[in-house]
Amino acid sequence: MHAIGFIQDLAVIMAIAGIVTILCHRFKQPVVLGYIVAGVILGPHTPPFQLVEDEHTIQILAELGVIFLLFSLGLEFSIKKLFRVGVTALLAAASEIALMLWVGYEIGMFFGWSKMDSIFLGAMLAISSTTIIVKALDELGMKREKFAQLIFGILIVEDILAIGMIALLSGIATSGTVNTEDVFATLGKLSLFMIVALVLGFLIVPRLLTYVSRFKSKEMLLITVLGLCFGFCLLVVKLEYSVALGAFMIGAVMAEARQLHMIERLIEPIRDMFSAIFFVTVGLLFDPKVLSMYAMPIAVITVAVIIGKVLSCGVGTFLAGHDGRTSLRTGMGMAQIGEFSFIIAALGLTLKVTSEFLYPMVVAVSAITTLLTPYLIKLADPLSARAASAMPHGVSQFFSRYPAWLQTLQPQGDKAQMTSIVLRILMQVMVNFALVVAVFVASGYVASAIWRNWTIWGTDADMQKAIAWGSALFISLPFLIAAYRKLKALSMLLAELWVTSAHQGKARKLVSEIIPFASIMAILLIIASLSISILPPLEYVAVILIAATVLTFILWKPFVKVHARLQIALFETLNEDKNAQH
């Protein structure tokens, strides 16, 4: 009844946030900026004085803000959308992140900051702010224009890359070094985890939600959604990934549920409440003194963010085949940093690898670039017109011909269709292999857990390993068979295309048999190396492989059936029409 301190905190936060936000709205600035300003007012560094008492609890609520922000970002994301935004988004996002990482790192090194500070600075500058861009485009009434659609696509790709980057940064921060091997190992493990979690998620979560929604109780649906969200976040955190990754992924999984719109409606107010608290706490950490103490770096970084993002996103968009004006507008729209920068800055602080001054500096840069965003977007049109008229003839010729020329490079008609079929098969094979690897890794964990607790289970360590490895292989058989069948189909397709009619028969047969067989062998070798902890001696392996081969021949049909059912269930989920449930 009497947590007065905490109620006072919430009252003060919400009241000041409300007032500042109304003011921001009047002067057409994004609400987010209002929250941050409210935080600065409330913070210990500005008069009147420290207005927040129970900082521990407020920080926890702010963390809930991050979870809900990323969860609803995940809800708006969808695997299908990702495939649709395609090459432009990928090119622009990748070149933006690569450039900004490098620029940020170089700036940090130039000012003589530590290596870790510089790396984190690069990461903070890499990602633009979805929240701020959406608000700005909304207020300018440009949400439906072509360049806005491109921007949203880039933002989606950015979000994914950002999630990967956060995972990487955590790894780098704990190991203390950056080496290529680690990076690849981290990325490999991460993608493995993501593929497996997403596939299982798509199979289980939408069905569970459909079951719960049959009770027609909004309350129950909400509690289930929250239970899944926090439960998955907990799993992800226990696996030592960031909670942000977990929230985003479970959001992306629920984006495929038929109840998506209801979920969005239920989560929206909760997200708004907690994200307000999050942005206010961002302001709490801001010390205006930093502004004058680090005026130089702030100015340099601000300029770097604007020029770097306009250039990288603009060039990326242009290279993907859009005209100069659209490219410039896209680049101008992306030229700011926001919530992801704060999340990364907070990550650095909690991991205790970055210096204190980075956070307020990034807040300052974000505030300045946020303020400039609408003006930059408006500036894009006159700027591109001026650029076009000032350009030498040759250059402007190139600018206008490049997109058309690019078009001729792309596969057309039959060829385009074939390419997409090949790509799809390759992806299916990859997913199946990922699942197989996951089965072996998981059975390694399970087996070691069992060995630790029940020593009675036979005395022969080799036998134990053989049982563990054998059962993992048995569980994997349907996926291996499916991969084999898909690879075979692919090889036949490729053989059809490549092998000339002269020595048709044999060569075709060779190609169509060798590729799948070689791939399966390769995957088994990879598995063997990954499952080293449960790999029995060679003679056991030989016996198991023979048994598996026999089983494969006997159970071929049931295995194919099981796999087909799973696959159908997955596609059903992904292809469901969510708009029907508005």
Added chain:
Amino acid sequence: MHAIGFIQDLAVIMAIAGIVTILCHRFKQPVVLGYIVAGVILGPHTPPFQLVEDEHTIQILAELGVIFLLFSLGLEFSIKKLFRVGVTALLAAASEIALMLWVGYEIGMFFGWSKMDSIFLGAMLAISSTTIIVKALDELGMKREKFAQLIFGILIVEDILAIGMIALLSGIATSGTVNTEDVFATLGKLSLFMIVALVLGFLIVPRLLTYVSRFKSKEMLLITVLGLCFGFCLLVVKLEYSVALGAFMIGAVMAEARQLHMIERLIEPIRDMFSAIFFVTVGLLFDPKVLSMYAMPIAVITVAVIIGKVLSCGVGTFLAGHDGRTSLRTGMGMAQIGEFSFIIAALGLTLKVTSEFLYPMVVAVSAITTLLTPYLIKLADPLSARAASAMPHGVSQFFSRYPAWLQTLQPQGDKAQMTSIVLRILMQVMVNFALVVAVFVASGYVASAIWRNWTIWGTDADMQKAIAWGSALFISLPFLIAAYRKLKALSMLLAELWVTSAHQGKARKLVSEIIPFASIMAILLIIASLSISILPPLEYVAVILIAATVLTFILWKPFVKVHARLQIALFETLNEDKNAQH
């Protein structure tokens, strides 16, 4: 990033609550019961073990649950509804609360518990559970029947009385004694505060919300609503009332806003999330050992709750003129305790005046009576049929004739209209007087605050008091004039009715002048005694009163105008058609 403990708590709470809730739904039990059972499973008293780590934060979130529960109860409440449910609800609720307070107290004393334990037990048994009744009636498909409407009316009155009771209990617990004087002083201050806060709230809050909603941002509306809610709760807590009172009142104020439906939709998920946490924490405190240790008291209290509530609510409903069957169904529906009992039990624990065992005992009684509620409602019909046939003829005659007889007692036609006019005028006068008293009390506070900090302000203490008292009187003048005018109208009306035509002129004049004048004098005397801290010596008072009289004559018209404007604004708010904004 790494409050793993807390995320784990939330994950475990939400996941187990979700599962248990689905089970409860399958077996047609209210969701609330599921939350409590989830809490018991999670709690330290049952295997597997203590599953909640960061109890401090969870308790704070549970408190937010109480705030949001009562806030949305307030949103569903409305002053107009209160007037509509009328006599039946008032009679039934008052007799229920009086009887159960007494029964609870007697049971406590019988088992030899402390006086404070017994008083709190009485309070815990007094209020039925809105949440559980609404769910039960909903699931039985009886929500639209007549007795259900009666039950909702009783629940509304109960909620208000409960709020008053919580305020009283806090007072009793801190002073340690119950004496009639204190009770009346507490209730007097409480009603004064409520009237003033509601009037000011109705004038300010809906206008503010309308202003904010013009920006068409759900997020801004939500933040404003939350800011107002927590801000008002903070004020109430600072005045040493319970946060429950504050949340309920600000909810009731927002119930008159045009944006009510939007606010309800935004608050619903937040309430569901936090109230789930609240009910889970209720279960956390439950120790199954208590069940066997206190089996006897639990059995006695359960029986007392069921019989006491069926009797008091049934008789109250019957006395208000409903037939025997409806009365019995109403009584049966009310026979359980729920969220308010937990809130009161928690209040006793945090004020450290009740024993530890009370809380789990009340949880047990609530669980049992909740389980029985649907069966009791279903039992009402056969029971009333059996009772009717088993009754002696005379008694059943009485039962069937009483409602009709009661009808003849009620004022009809002109007389009824006159009664309602008189009542309305009296209420308006009361509100004006309350505002005047509030002005004097407030200026007492303000003056003493100023004196404490600025001693320079003249040296003459009497002069200071005269200024404070004089300005309070000046501010009050519009309300005093309005009260005088309304009382005069009332007296003329009464004179018209009562004074016979024989000595018409003089007597009528006498009545119509004396009543208002006497009332104003009485209120001035009351004010003098309440504002003792700023009351200047008599000669000053005389001068101020003369000045006030002169001012009154000069400024009569402007004062009347100001007051009329405020009153119109208030009525506009209260009579706004909220359904237009569905």
